[in-house]
Amino acid sequence: MLFVFKLGDNSPVCWALYMKVVGIRFKPAGKVYDFECGGFVLNIGNYVIVETEQGLSFGTVATTPVSVDVPPDRPLSKVIRLTNEKDYQQKAKNQEIEQKAYAFCLKCIKDLDLKMNLFSVESSFDAGKLTFYFTAEGRVDFRQLVKMLVKNLEVRIEMRQVGIRNQAKMSGGLGRCGREICCALFMDKFGPVSIKMAKDQSLSLNPTKISGQCGRLMCCLTFEHGMPADPPKSDKTPGDRDIRNEENKTTLSEEGREKDEKMK
Numbered sequence: 001m002l003f004v005f006k007l008g009d010n011s012p013v014c015w016a017l018y019m020k021v022v023g024i025r026f027k028p029a030g031k032v033y034d035f036e037c038g039g040f041v042l043n044i045g046n047y048v049i050v051e052t053e054q055g056l057s058f059g060t061v062a063t064t065p066v067s068v069d070v071p072p073d074r075p076l077s078k079v080i081r082l083t084n085e086k087d088y089q090q091k092a093k094n095q096e097i098e099q100k101a102y103a104f105c106l107k108c109i110k111d112l113d114l115k116m117n118l119f120s121v122e123s124s125f126d127a128g129k130l131t132f133y134f135t136a137e138g139r140v141d142f143r144q145l146v147k148m149l150v151k152n153l154e155v156r157i158e159m160r161q162v163g164i165r166n167q168a169k170m171s172g173g174l175g176r177c178g179r180e181i182c183c184a185l186f187m188d189k190f191g192p193v194s195i196k197m198a199k200d201q202s203l204s205l206n207p208t209k210i211s212g213q214c215g216r217l218m219c220c221l222t223f224e225h226g227m228p229a230d231p232p233k234s235d236k237t238p239g240d241r242d243i244r245n246e247e248n249k250t251t252l253s254e255e256g257r258e259k260d261e262k263m264k
Helices: 085-112 143-153 164-171 195-200
Strands: 002-006 014-025 032-036 047-052 055-061 066-068 079-082 117-123 129-135 156-161 241-244 248-252 258-262
Touching: 085 117, 085 129, 085 143, 117 164, 129 143, 129 164, 143 156
Parallel strands: 129 156
Antiparallel strands: 002 014, 014 032, 014 055, 014 066, 047 055, 047 079, 117 129, 241 248, 248 258
8 A cells, every 4th residue: 555645835735545456366257356465566367365354365366456546445455475385285285175075075965865966165275164065956954964064074164055057157168169168267247148139149049059058048149149230241243333223223343344133
């Protein structure tokens, strides 16, 4: 945070507050959060350790740092440091913890016969908390499951139920186009998609052909919806010009050829 003092001719000292703000992302194609980066020189793609409400977190620089002279509505958390070798070792250790917790939770779900689909486990950077992501058709009573997890893993547990589209975003995969699905690659939020969008673009209305990995209509249907249609193709050759009157249409080429057509 930088204080810049300004002196007026016959006025008391006044000051302006400048703060360097950088955007940090914690998941691929996830939401970007603003942090105060202080004097750090950061480039897009750098890995950093930041301070969050849950403690220290491992993040990726998503936007170039900028200086702002208007204080934000609420205090911003800070970038603590650039990552070092010890941080990478901790991240690798967390991945091992996540794998073991995932396998144990699957076993507990089967033993308790719970109607839920576990698809991801995330550990906090300090390994003091595990978040379990799952989908389900309705509400699930997972109180007994949480007790079993706490007893075995000895960390704080959070169960988070998400929608089917968020599952696809977090899991990733390839779309019908052969590329990584859009929501996992660059989309930070979902918008409404309707069958009318496919109809307006003269696409197939077969649900199996316009549905994505999540089973819902593909998000890319919105990308070109509402754009002008391609102009109609012309039968004329380059260099031709039209002379029109009320009854006849005469096309004259640059080579002097002339042809009359009766217009209906």
